[in-house]
Amino acid sequence: MSNRKIVIDPITRIEGHLRIEVEVNEENVVTEAWASGQLFRGIEIILKGRDPRDVGLIAQRICGVCTNVHYRASISSVEDAYGIIIPQNAEIIRNLVTLALFVQDHIIHYYHLHSLDFVDITSALEADCSKAVKMAQQYHENPYRNSEGHLESVKEKLSSFVKAGRLGLFANGYWGHDTYRLTPEENLVHMNHYLEALRIQHDISKAIAIFAGKTPHPQNLVVGGVTSVVDMLNPQRLNDFMFLIKETRDFLERAYIPDMKMIVKAYGASIKEGEGRGNGNFLCCGGYRFGSKEQLFEGGVITGHNFDQIEPFDSSKITEEVSRAWYENDDPTSPYDQETIPFYTDLNEDGTLKSEGKYSWIKAPRYEGKVMEVGPVARMIVGVVKNSKVIKPYMDRFMHETGMKLIDFSTSIGRNAARAVEAQICCDYLFDFMSDLIENIKYYDEETWTKYVFEELSTTAKGAGIFEVPRGVLSHFIRIKEAKVANYQVVAPTTWNASPKDGLGQRGLYEEALIGVKIVDPSRPLEVLRVIHSFDPCLACAVHVIDLKGRELAQYKISTV
Ligand code: MG
Ligand code: NI
Numbered sequence: 001m002s003n004r005k006i007v008i009d010p011i012t013r014i015e016g017h018l019r020i021e022v023e024v025n026e027e028n029v030v031t032e033a034w035a036s037g038q039l040f041r042g043i044e045i046i047l048k049g050r051d052p053r054d055v056g057l058i059a060q061r062i063c064g065v066c067t068n069v070h071y072r073a074s075i076s077s078v079e080d081a082y083g084i085i086i087p088q089n090a091e092i093i094r095n096l097v098t099l100a101l102f103v104q105d106h107i108i109h110y111y112h113l114h115s116l117d118f119v120d121i122t123s124a125l126e127a128d129c130s131k132a133v134k135m136a137q138q139y140h141e142n143p144y145r146n147s148e149g150h151l152e153s154v155k156e157k158l159s160s161f162v163k164a165g166r167l168g169l170f171a172n173g174y175w176g177h178d179t180y181r182l183t184p185e186e187n188l189v190h191m192n193h194y195l196e197a198l199r200i201q202h203d204i205s206k207a208i209a210i211f212a213g214k215t216p217h218p219q220n221l222v223v224g225g226v227t228s229v230v231d232m233l234n235p236q237r238l239n240d241f242m243f244l245i246k247e248t249r250d251f252l253e254r255a256y257i258p259d260m261k262m263i264v265k266a267y268g269a270s271i272k273e274g275e276g277r278g279n280g281n282f283l284c285c286g287g288y289r290f291g292s293k294e295q296l297f298e299g300g301v302i303t304g305h306n307f308d309q310i311e312p313f314d315s316s317k318i319t320e321e322v323s324r325a326w327y328e329n330d331d332p333t334s335p336y337d338q339e340t341i342p343f344y345t346d347l348n349e350d351g352t353l354k355s356e357g358k359y360s361w362i363k364a365p366r367y368e369g370k371v372m373e374v375g376p377v378a379r380m381i382v383g384v385v386k387n388s389k390v391i392k393p394y395m396d397r398f399m400h401e402t403g404m405k406l407i408d409f410s411t412s413i414g415r416n417a418a419r420a421v422e423a424q425i426c427c428d429y430l431f432d433f434m435s436d437l438i439e440n441i442k443y444y445d446e447e448t449w450t451k452y453v454f455e456e457l458s459t460t461a462k463g464a465g466i467f468e469v470p471r472g473v474l475s476h477f478i479r480i481k482e483a484k485v486a487n488y489q490v491v492a493p494t495t496w497n498a499s500p501k502d503g504l505g506q507r508g509l510y511e512e513a514l515i516g517v518k519i520v521d522p523s524r525p526l527e528v529l530r531v532i533h534s535f536d537p538c539l540a541c542a543v544h545v546i547d548l549k550g551r552e553l554a555q556y557k558i559s560t561v
């Protein structure tokens with residue numbers, strides 16, 4: 001029997017439209033894979049010709065989830081081009097908002113977008129609540145909302161959904177799949193925290209909006225600083241922010257981290273088999289330093305899982321190319337010179353992607369020509385390898401308590417573990433940034449904006465805003481001519497991880513991570529979802545483009561062939 005293709009389109013529980021095709025052999029093991037971004041958007045084109053002071057507000061529309069980080073990277077690219085240094089308070093307020101977003105994104109990603117790949121909601125209905133209370137105590141001395149009465153109420157809530165035939169967003173899960181590993185009690189404890197996380201993520205939105213005005217699509221950044229002056233000087237507002245973050249920290253300590261330890265234990269075999277492992281190339285730009293303190297994230301580049309060697313990150317080594325993506329001009333170029341000219345080519349007659357030709361709206365970023373993985377796992381591994389005083393103690397503790405090794409993080413489960421540890425680190429660091437802010441204000445440093453006169457700035461400039469953001473390294477590159485945007489290019493974290501193959505035939509990370517994965521039941525390819533979801537895909541970010549003519553570019557069907 002020849003190899004068969006399994007198509008999943010769209011992959012659900014992500015932001016945006018992603019199609020995955022895998023080829024499997026007789027044993028249902030993946031031998032080849034194609035990841036395809038299925039929408040053309042076009043924000044890079046829309047930004048051309050704009051006033052550079054306006055680009056932040058437009059660029060944040062790249063994504064409805066990652067609004068703050070595009071806004072910030074965009075404004076920073078303009079500040080970099082003009083050499084504008086923002087005041088310390090502005091930097092801290094930007095950091096408070098971005099790090100709160102890290103924590104919120106990670107909680108939503110794990111509980112609401114990914115956990116049901118590991119947690120079988122129908123099994124939770126079989127749980128013995130008093131056993132569940134004791135089970136949870138193995139992972140924390142005081143687990144989050146862990147009374148028998150509360151767990152009974154969670155079970156009742158779930159069973160009322162099922163009885164009424166109103167599974168709603170739980171309707172299309174692969175419930176009862178052979179590869180679910182948690183006991184009914186473990187499933188119930190997870191579902192309890194799934195529901196609690198809905199409230200927590202909502203609370204973090206409130207915290208973000210204290211400085212950002214609103215969220216998503218914040219309003220508080222301008223070239224030169226921030227506008228959150230009144231909030232910054234109001235002790236009640238600072239207190240409200242910290243109260244919400246404290247609540248969140250409690251959830252991370254007593255729910256998210258213990259739940260992740262439970263997953264690592266239950267899915268230990270998947271970790272040891274290296275399910276979802278990429279090519280071992282990790283890229284971090286580092287960042288979030290304040291004053292003389294340690295920076296939160298270290299920068300560095302690791303290749304081929306060689307943890308004994310690390311190179312410094314150099315943004316000039318980033319290129320993008322489109323030989324397998326639906327754009328013109330195939331050669332790799334620096335993002336400053338990269339163009340965005342759509343060039344859609346057909347699919348195969350049966351509607352599947354061309355195995356040899358162009359097949360995605362996502363471009364292929366490379367670092368010195370190499371495919372790189374970005375995200376929490378890259379940051380945690382680089383942090384450990386560089387002996388970061390911030391990251392290493394958290395990672396050491398998690399590894400000690402779970403028995404995980406550094407290489408184990410380069411797997412589907414490992415990416416999740418790294419993300420959970422990172423959420424905790426970011427949350428704790430928020431307290432440091434807040435005390436820095438209060439310290440400044442105490443000494444009458446109330447500056448939030450660096451004054452400049454636009455007409456006096458150079459009319460020709462170029463700059464970049466490069467940041468670690470929840471899903472990995474985000475970079476915005478701007479070229480300004482005659483005081484207008486001449487070229488604008490974004491390389492988003494998901495563009496790195498979800499890229500298609502390139503001119504050298506190198507697979508993107510999603511594709512690489514799928515090779516060798518065994519699919520127990522090809523009509524219910526849960527294993528593929530586990531690998532892809534572990535990257536926390538954000539496809540809107542990856543393609544940053546809409547079809548201006550409203551043409552149908554693809555049909556969306558949830559099917560397997
Ligand atoms: Mg781009
Ligand atoms: Ni996004």
